[in-house]
Amino acid sequence: MAKKSSSNHYLKQAGILAAAGILCRIIGILYRSPLTSIIGDEGNGYYTSAYNIYTIILLISSYSIPSAVSKIIASKLALKEYRNAHRIFRCALLYVCVIGGAASLFTFFGAELFLEGEAAIVLRVFSPTIFLSGFAGVLRGYFQAHGSMVQTSFSQIAEQILNAVISIFAAHMLIQTVQTKSSTTQAIYGAAGSALGTGSGVAVALLFMLFVYVLNRNMLNGRIEKDRHRYTDTYGDILKGMLRTVTPIILSTFIYNFSTSFNQTVYAKVMMNVRGMSLAQTATAYGVFAGKAMVIINIPIALAASLSAAMIPAISKSNALGSDMGTRKKAEDAMLTTMLIAIPAAVGLFALARPIMQLLFPQPDSLELASELLAMIAVTVIFYSLSTLTNGILQGIGKVNLPVRNAGIALAVQTALLIGILMFTELDLYALVICLIVYSLLMCVLNSISVRRCIGVKEDFKTMFFLPSLAAAIMGLAAKGTYMGLNQLIESNVICLIPSMIVAVCVYAAAVLKFGAIKREQLLGFPKGDLIVRIAGKCHLLNEKK
Numbered sequence: 001m002a003k004k005s006s007s008n009h010y011l012k013q014a015g016i017l018a019a020a021g022i023l024c025r026i027i028g029i030l031y032r033s034p035l036t037s038i039i040g041d042e043g044n045g046y047y048t049s050a051y052n053i054y055t056i057i058l059l060i061s062s063y064s065i066p067s068a069v070s071k072i073i074a075s076k077l078a079l080k081e082y083r084n085a086h087r088i089f090r091c092a093l094l095y096v097c098v099i100g101g102a103a104s105l106f107t108f109f110g111a112e113l114f115l116e117g118e119a120a121i122v123l124r125v126f127s128p129t130i131f132l133s134g135f136a137g138v139l140r141g142y143f144q145a146h147g148s149m150v151q152t153s154f155s156q157i158a159e160q161i162l163n164a165v166i167s168i169f170a171a172h173m174l175i176q177t178v179q180t181k182s183s184t185t186q187a188i189y190g191a192a193g194s195a196l197g198t199g200s201g202v203a204v205a206l207l208f209m210l211f212v213y214v215l216n217r218n219m220l221n222g223r224i225e226k227d228r229h230r231y232t233d234t235y236g237d238i239l240k241g242m243l244r245t246v247t248p249i250i251l252s253t254f255i256y257n258f259s260t261s262f263n264q265t266v267y268a269k270v271m272m273n274v275r276g277m278s279l280a281q282t283a284t285a286y287g288v289f290a291g292k293a294m295v296i297i298n299i300p301i302a303l304a305a306s307l308s309a310a311m312i313p314a315i316s317k318s319n320a321l322g323s324d325m326g327t328r329k330k331a332e333d334a335m336l337t338t339m340l341i342a343i344p345a346a347v348g349l350f351a352l353a354r355p356i357m358q359l360l361f362p363q364p365d366s367l368e369l370a371s372e373l374l375a376m377i378a379v380t381v382i383f384y385s386l387s388t389l390t391n392g393i394l395q396g397i398g399k400v401n402l403p404v405r406n407a408g409i410a411l412a413v414q415t416a417l418l419i420g421i422l423m424f425t426e427l428d429l430y431a432l433v434i435c436l437i438v439y440s441l442l443m444c445v446l447n448s449i450s451v452r453r454c455i456g457v458k459e460d461f462k463t464m465f466f467l468p469s470l471a472a473a474i475m476g477l478a479a480k481g482t483y484m485g486l487n488q489l490i491e492s493n494v495i496c497l498i499p500s501m502i503v504a505v506c507v508y509a510a511a512v513l514k515f516g517a518i519k520r521e522q523l524l525g526f527p528k529g530d531l532i533v534r535i536a537g538k539c540h541l542l543n544e545k546k
Helices: 010-062 065-078 080-110 117-145 150-177 181-228 235-273 279-320 324-351 353-360 367-377 380-396 401-424 431-454 459-487 493-514 519-524 529-538
Strands: none
Touching: 010 080, 010 117, 010 150, 010 181, 010 235, 010 279, 010 353, 010 493, 065 117, 065 235, 065 279, 080 117, 080 181, 080 235, 117 150, 117 181, 117 529, 150 181, 181 279, 235 279, 235 380, 235 401, 235 431, 279 324, 279 353, 279 367, 279 380, 279 431, 324 353, 324 367, 324 380, 324 431, 324 459, 324 493, 353 367, 367 431, 380 401, 380 431, 401 431, 459 493, 519 529
């Protein structure tokens, strides 16, 4: 369990969670390439379609539980109400048992309401995972509330590793069982194997979190016994409080992520019913967009999700203690950190879109299209990163209704735009790109306005946006130039790409420090901040006095 935190403790914990999140995304990318070779773009389309529906049901049933549990328990821990905190934990377990169980059964028996024909098989395979995810989420939220992200981080890594191994193995084995059937049947069974890997990963994560809880049970029970607070919350009051907190978080998270599934459904209906495309053709095209380009941009967005997860209990504690200045400082530091990483990530994906896609998803039939889509949606890394973080900030200060409103407005605008573009133009996949950019931009702007009004965050445009963008532009030119120069001498994409990425990291780090976008005291708040400051000092990149 975490010890008493310092002012920058939450950033260090977020760094741990972010490192795990990015590692998980990298593992996800690495296994998706051989998996796509096995199940093809068509199978990728079926898997992604089922996964999007599964995600929405999971969002409604239990996905928001870690955030809600960490927020409520953190506020109790700040007041040293250990008995009430543990009662909240128990109540949350009961909640996910009932809601998660119902959602799991609904998914299994109602799969054909969302997906047509045999494709519903893939969604049915996901149904047990929904039930297990709720319990894993409660345990993760409990430890996050105590300011410790190590348990969650390790469980996520273990989950993703097993997911990768089982997905590839199960997809291969299931395809072998229907080798004499049509290519579409093989693709569906391969996608079902991949879904089986997802469930196996969640089961392992749950077992690990249970093991960690058992190890810490004596210490937790000791604190409860020493709790001298006279008032103990009833389970009825706790459940009401949970519902007041969980419901808006579920709504905002649901609407925030619903656009993906909604766009997928609208796109599929228009392509099949208006354009006359087959189910296989539609799934294949959507698989290129969602199963390749979108998968890659989710890697840098993982950082913002990690910061958001760390921000909720940290800000909730500051809010419970009435520390407005502490709350504002945490929010400003997290926003700056997010932009310092999201902006160069977006520029890097834009500049090196084709070599990155060629490395991860080298299928020649869709390489050019996938590369073009990745370059176009790279900018959404910035918008989604900031909107995800500001969602967490608003939830942490108890303004859980504002993200719901903002997501609703953004969804309404992008929905009207999507239907109009698909019905009256032939942009097809590019309609999804346009709506993705518009939606993420609207969420970013609306959430930022809400945060500014609620806690008085002062966004320094020069430090937070302009200087990182300038450094990233220089980085992008250096990376692109390095790749093109090496490519004239060496035909290997990997050998050209790796030095280009190393050059990009070095150039950006030097530029952003030299421009003064980040100060010494902010660097010290990062994981290994002392080491970073020493290296920057020796390279004469910090102009400030100690």
